[in-house]
Amino acid sequence: MRDLLQATIAIIIVCALLFVAVNQMESSGSSGSKDSLTIYNWGEYIDPELIGKFEEETGIKVTYETFDSNEAMMTKIEQGGSAYDVAVPSEYTIESMKEKDLLIPIDHALVPNLQYIHEDFLDLAFDKGNEYSIPYFWGTVGIVYNPNLIADHLTFESWEDLWDPSLKEKVFLVDSSREVIGMGLNSIRQSLNVKDDVLLREATDKLISLTPNIKAVIGDEITPLMVNNEAAVALTWSGQAADMLWENEELDFATPYEGSNIFFDNMIIPKTSKNVEGAHKFINFMLDPENAAQNADYVGYSSPNFAAWELMDEEVIGDERFYPSNEQRDTLEVYENLGLEWLGKYNEYFLEFKMSLK
Amino acid sequence: MKKLSAASKAYLVFVFVILYAPILYLIFYSFNSGGTMNSFESFTWEHYAAVFEDSRLIVILLNTVIVALLSGLIATIIGTLGAIGIVSLKDKKMRNTLLSLNNILIVSPDVVIGASFLILFTMIGVKLGFASVLVSHVAFSVPIVVLMVLPKLLEMNTSLIDAARDLGATKRDVLLRVILPYISPGIFAGFFMALTYSLDDFAVTFFVTGNGFSTLSVEIYSMARAGISLTVNAISGLVFAVTLLIVIGYYFINKRSKSATTEGQR
Numbered sequence: 001m002r003d004l005l006q007a008t009i010a011i012i013i014v015c016a017l018l019f020v021a022v023n024q025m026e027s028s029g030s031s032g033s034k035d036s037l038t039i040y041n042w043g044e045y046i047d048p049e050l051i052g053k054f055e056e057e058t059g060i061k062v063t064y065e066t067f068d069s070n071e072a073m074m075t076k077i078e079q080g081g082s083a084y085d086v087a088v089p090s091e092y093t094i095e096s097m098k099e100k101d102l103l104i105p106i107d108h109a110l111v112p113n114l115q116y117i118h119e120d121f122l123d124l125a126f127d128k129g130n131e132y133s134i135p136y137f138w139g140t141v142g143i144v145y146n147p148n149l150i151a152d153h154l155t156f157e158s159w160e161d162l163w164d165p166s167l168k169e170k171v172f173l174v175d176s177s178r179e180v181i182g183m184g185l186n187s188i189r190q191s192l193n194v195k196d197d198v199l200l201r202e203a204t205d206k207l208i209s210l211t212p213n214i215k216a217v218i219g220d221e222i223t224p225l226m227v228n229n230e231a232a233v234a235l236t237w238s239g240q241a242a243d244m245l246w247e248n249e250e251l252d253f254a255t256p257y258e259g260s261n262i263f264f265d266n267m268i269i270p271k272t273s274k275n276v277e278g279a280h281k282f283i284n285f286m287l288d289p290e291n292a293a294q295n296a297d298y299v300g301y302s303s304p305n306f307a308a309w310e311l312m313d314e315e316v317i318g319d320e321r322f323y324p325s326n327e328q329r330d331t332l333e334v335y336e337n338l339g340l341e342w343l344g345k346y347n348e349y350f351l352e353f354k355m356s357l358k
Numbered sequence: 359m360k361k362l363s364a365a366s367k368a369y370l371v372f373v374f375v376i377l378y379a380p381i382l383y384l385i386f387y388s389f390n391s392g393g394t395m396n397s398f399e400s401f402t403w404e405h406y407a408a409v410f411e412d413s414r415l416i417v418i419l420l421n422t423v424i425v426a427l428l429s430g431l432i433a434t435i436i437g438t439l440g441a442i443g444i445v446s447l448k449d450k451k452m453r454n455t456l457l458s459l460n461n462i463l464i465v466s467p468d469v470v471i472g473a474s475f476l477i478l479f480t481m482i483g484v485k486l487g488f489a490s491v492l493v494s495h496v497a498f499s500v501p502i503v504v505l506m507v508l509p510k511l512l513e514m515n516t517s518l519i520d521a522a523r524d525l526g527a528t529k530r531d532v533l534l535r536v537i538l539p540y541i542s543p544g545i546f547a548g549f550f551m552a553l554t555y556s557l558d559d560f561a562v563t564f565f566v567t568g569n570g571f572s573t574l575s576v577e578i579y580s581m582a583r584a585g586i587s588l589t590v591n592a593i594s595g596l597v598f599a600v601t602l603l604i605v606i607g608y609y610f611i612n613k614r615s616k617s618a619t620t621e622g623q624r
Contacts (some may be wrong), residue, residue, distance in 0.1 A: 001539050007546070011431050018424045025413050025420075038570060043580030044587075048412065063570030064414060066580035072564075079476060082486045082568030 036061040037278040040076075040087040042265070043068055045137075047298035054285050060278050077102055077270045084270050085279040091126040091264045094133050095337040103132040104269040110280035113287035121264065121304035124334055133266035134283050137301035139238035140262050140324065140332055141179055142255035144245075149232035156254040159187035162233070167213045172225065172234040175217045177350035178335055179261065180207065183235060184353075186259045193336040197345070204349045208356045217354060226251060237263070238322055239301040246300060253321045255328065262332035264304070381598060388591035405592035415577070415593065421488070422557065422573040429495035430552040436496070437503025437552075438545050442537065444504070445511045457508075463501040468561030471498055476565040486568025494566050495559065499552035506551055510544030511537075557597075 035058075039051075043066040051062050065084075067073040070093040077084060078100065089097065097103050108114060111134060114122075121135045143156040151166040162171060173180050182192040184203035194200065215231070223240060225231040227248045236244075241253040267286065269279045285291060289307035296303035296312060302322050303309065309317045317323055324332070338346065362370070388406070392399035409415055444460075447453040463471075475494045476486075484490055514537070522536045538545075560575040567576055574597070578590055 001534055001542075004538060004542055004545060007549075008431060011427050015424050015427050018420050018427075022417050022420045022424070025417050048414070065568075065570060065572060066577065068580040076568065079480045 035059060035275070035278060036063060037085045037275050037282060038063045038065065038083055039282065040065050040067060040073060040084040040270075042066065042088060045088065045265075045299055045301075047295050049298075050286070050291055050295055053291070054282060057285070058278070058281055060275075060281065062282075074102070077272055080272055083272050083274045085273040085275050086267055086282050087270055088136050088265050088267055091124070091133075091266065092335050092337060094266060094268060095126045097268070097270075098127070098132060102271050104271060104273060104276060105131050106134060106269060106283070107280060110277070111284045111287060113284050113289075116287060116289050116292070116305050116307035118304055118306040120329060124264070125336055126264075126334065127266070133268050134287065135304040136265045136267050136286065137239070137296070137299065138262060138264045138304050139302055139322075140255045141182065141235070141237055141260045142241065142253055142321075143233060144226055144236050144241040144251055144253045145233045146226065146229060146231070146248075146251055148250055149229070156233075157257055159183060159256045159258055161256075162187075162213065162235075163210055164213075167233060169213065169215050170232040171210070171213045172215055172222050172231050173217045174222065174234075174236055175219050177347045179235065180217070180353065181346050181350050182261055182335075183207070186256070189258055192259075192261055192333045193338065195338065195342050200345065200349050204353055207353045211357055214357060217357070239299075242300040242322055255321070255324060255332070257328070257331060259331040259333060262329070262334055264334070265301075381594075384591050385595040385598065388588055388595045390588060405588040406596070408589050409592050409596065412589070415589075418572050418574055418577050419593065419597075421571060422575075425488070425491055425495055425573060426553050426556040429492055429499055429556045430549050432492075433496045433499035433552045434503050434545060434549040437500045437548055438507050438538075438541070440500065441504045441507040441511055442533070445508070460501045460504050463498070464505065468498070468559065472562035472565035475562065479566060486566055487571040490566040490568070491563055491571060491573065494562050495556045498559070498562055499555055502551050502555060503545075503548035506548035507541055507544040510541040514540050 037060050039046075039062055041064070045066075046064075051064055054060070055062055067076070070089050073087060073089060074093055074097060076082060077087065077097075094103075108130075114130070114134065117135050121138060122130055127133045143162070145154070145156060150170065151164070154161045154164055154167070156162070173183075178192070181200070181203060184207040185192055185194060185199065188199075188203055188206055190199050190203065220240075222231065222234045222236055223244055226234055226244045229248070229250075238253065238255070241251075245251050245253060267283050269276060269283075273279050286295065287305065289305055289311055292303050292305035292308035293311040296305075296308060297316075303312075309323075320328070387398065389401050389403070390398050391402035391404065440460075444453055444456050447456070472494070475490070475497070479486060479490050518536055518540070519532055522532050527535065558575055559573075560579060563573050564576050564579070567573065574593070578593075581587065581590060
């Protein structure tokens with residue numbers, strides 16, 4: 001009995017000590033102000049130094065939380081229970097969040113730094129007039145490849161290169177219907193947002209003819225496979241590709257000229273926000289060219305902030321693989337909200353393609 | 359003790375290699391200056407320094423430990439009393455029903471438990487955070503503690519209790535001086551099981567974290583999207599080292615108290 005009691009007391013004392021330590025650490029950083037802000041962002045999607053800088057500049061204490069998918073984030077916000085002030089979803093999620101009335105309109109007067117965002121990234125179809133969202137990072141869908149593992153003549157400037165017979169069982173695809181069907185549509189030079197059964201049929205048939213070259217349709221596991229030289233070619237997002245290139249310099253990335261998808265992650269203010277003014281301050285802070293440049297340097301995704309481009313390394317900004325030229329940007333397309341019916345059809349065609357793999 | 363044959367020895371080594379190799383591999387690379395898990399370049403402490411510099415990560419680590427210890431403690435108290443209650447039931451049918459209900463909770467998937475808790479908490483208006491995580495960790499640990507304590511209770515000879523009663527012990531005395539000391543190994547085992555369950559639970563915790571409160575498993579999961587950095591290796595190494603120390607400490611305390619009791623008997 002004595003040892004049970006001793007153990008109980010020991011546990012309670014340890015907990016109390018840890019609790020004091022946590023409180024100490026959490027209150028150090030903030031200069032005693034009650035003003036606080038909760039940011040909900042993707043994992044590893046901000047330079048932690050910037051949070052400290054923001055706290056110092058404004059006296060607002062930041063609580064920073066992370067999520068790993070648009071869907072998970074939306075569920076948390078929809079359920080309430082947690083007061084997020086700023087979140088960073090992708091464009092298609094912003095559309096459905098708008099439909100579900102989860103967003104607070106952004107007061108443009110409070111974000112003067114919006115002037116530094118390149119016009120190409122403003123006023124897009126998913127949020128006309130940037131009423132609810134402000135650009136954070138953007139990227140494209142393309143092909144990351146390892147030149148050492150494939151034939152020399154393949155540069156992936158065209159989607160057709162994927163169909164090259166020398167790539168037998170060497171191609172990895174991300175397990176995502178919009179990306180893969182979109183690739184099929186792009187390769188027959190159609191829009192990523194077509195709502196036409198004949199064209200979708202044609203794209204799917206084209207994809208099915210690719211099956212001999214496909215090794216697997218998988219998710220984030222592609223990154224370690226590519227980095228460790230275990231995979232030769234993969235369809236993926238430019239941000240993920242930038243990570244791979246950072247870790248394995250032999251890799252290369254290309255966005256084919258026929259066109260591809262361009263995606264945007266944008267800052268929004270959810271209905272759960274308890275500090276709307278602070279949220280605007282944070283958004284404006286992230287748009288400051290110096291901060292945007294520092295963040296882009298740290299995260300590796302492409303910044304939409306043209307004033308930040310001037311502060312960044314020439315080599316990064318000049319890299320057309322991640323900052324495509326204007327002509328190439330014209331070939332890129334944003335996903336539109338297809339509506340449930342057509343989304344279902346895309347998924348069906350994708351399923352049919354996946355079933356043809358064996 | 360009988361000597362092990364060569365085959366069983368080899369088998370034992372094989373099992374332990376499978377169990378420990380991934381952990382050792384992970385810890386080995388936490389000292390790599392190369393920044394990736396591809397090739398070992400040279401020895402460095404920088405990833406450990408990065409963990410200690412990131413005060414957010416440290417707070418999350420401490421929170422994880424607090425939740426694990428507290429939920430383990432509470433679940434052990436509830437679970438032990440529950441097990442005693444179940445065993446003392448005279449009605450066989452009732453007893454079996456309660457045990458089955460307990461087992462259903464053990465086998466039901468974490469996602470289901472997590473989602474149910476999220477719905478419950480938002481329905482009754484509990485703010486997600488420390489309290490919600492603690493409550494749900496207690497909840498999924500209680501059935502495990504019951505299961506760990508139960509065998510000890512069942513193997514206990516009931517004449518011990520009868521003897522205590524005959525010698526004039528009250529109900530309270532019986533519980534505190536006979537039953538609890540006898541089943542204390544089961545209680546400790548239950549506590550440690552609850553502790554580990556709480557430390558590594560992702561699915562339930564994922565649903566009920568919020569308002570800036572997070573645990574290590576949830577945090578590492580969202581970090582992993584951008585590829586596991588060696589900081590994750592370093593923090594895993596730290597957790598492993600602390601666990602090892604606790605186990606070693608527990609072993610020595612046990613040994614000392616055992617030798618103390620045997621000496622006292624002499």
